[in-house]
Amino acid sequence: MTAIIDYGAGNIQSVINALEELNVKFIVTNNAKEINESKKIIFPGVGEASSAMNNIRSHGLFEVIKNCKKPFLGICLGMQLLCDYSEEGNVECLGIIPAVSKKFNSAKVKVPHMGWNKVSFNKGSKLFEEIENGSSFYFANSFYVPGNKFSSALCNYDIDFSAAVQKENFYGVQFHPEKSGEAGIKLLKNFIEKC
């Protein structure tokens, strides 16, 4: 069973649609016991970082996520929340990846970073197995996680930033695999089957 964590941070229907296409058994939940009993966990998120962190705390999910030992995939804001801190709403996040989410510089590029951009990933990354390096994925983000030692893929928009991160059982992708055509579906399949 795969758990999709529902903590009131926006649209999860697209993730549901993608898992249904893959015939994956899943539950949508914010219940700690159900999350702990699942084999894989998907942590979606759109919206604003500080209110999302408030929701996580008010649902009692902070420790549940932080102590998770199962393969865990944060998507978009879900990846940013894995970091120490976000400049969006100046909020302390989950503190799993030692990095800070920052805002793109609107004097240099249009913000949000909206659309399809190329992703180059590290060889050996299980998430990207059998995906062509340099494939395009769909992004919609105003904030980004700078490249760091846990970056498993990079994307360029004014600067190089983390398109994906991995630390132990925690994976994160800044783009929306559920909205990135066939490459995105393949990535979700890899997470379910190979991670």
Place this chain on the structure above:
Amino acid sequence: MLAKRIIPCLDVKDGRVVKGTKFVNLHDSGSAVELAYRYYKEGADELVFLDITATEEKRKTLIELVKEVGRVIRIPFTVGGGISSINDIENLLNAGADKVSLNSAIVQNPNLIDEASKKFGSQAVVAAIDIKKTNGGQKVYIKGGKQPTALEGLSWCKEVCERGAGEILLTSIDHDGTRQGYNVEFLSAVVNLVTIPVIASGGAGKKEHFLEAFEKAGVDACLAAGLFHYKELNILELKKYLADNNIRIRL
């Protein structure tokens, strides 16, 4: 770097696709879900659905459409048409839409932009702006192009950006349906003025018009409807043509 986007638009009435010229004279062009799937397979970067149903059943049918479309395509899509409250927006996003396009409602209540972008994020809020040339310059029109307002086109673009919209979908009513090309001059002025992505709409008739909008106006995306519906232009062919002309495109 970020690719330029090609966005087919589906004007929808009671779940069927219709396309008009200068916002009137509607023709039925088929099932919205089937057409959405065809565009996805042809390489569309995202889709826009504008609901022009005017009945009380509207909200329900639009939600149903969003759910059905979300099941068959794996690219982002925007819905618009008569959306006027935070509650409407929330229902559409929860049903699976990625963004909502707001038009008349934000002219009547500009705070809706601020509230929606705070609650759902700027990336979910598209400001749709319809402009038309008048003696006093390019003015904003609402209610599907039928009702003039006192708003000046460029200053309204700047305002929606400052209030937190994530994109501007700019339609030139004078160009819409004419197939004579986008309003490059006005689009160029908007692109230079705002810090958010701009989508060109109204007037595409051939491949060269898309190239012109990307090269001369510097828009981030081009939207078209009838041209794709009637298979006069294949999306993949268009994208190859643009890539051959050094536009960054996802192929």
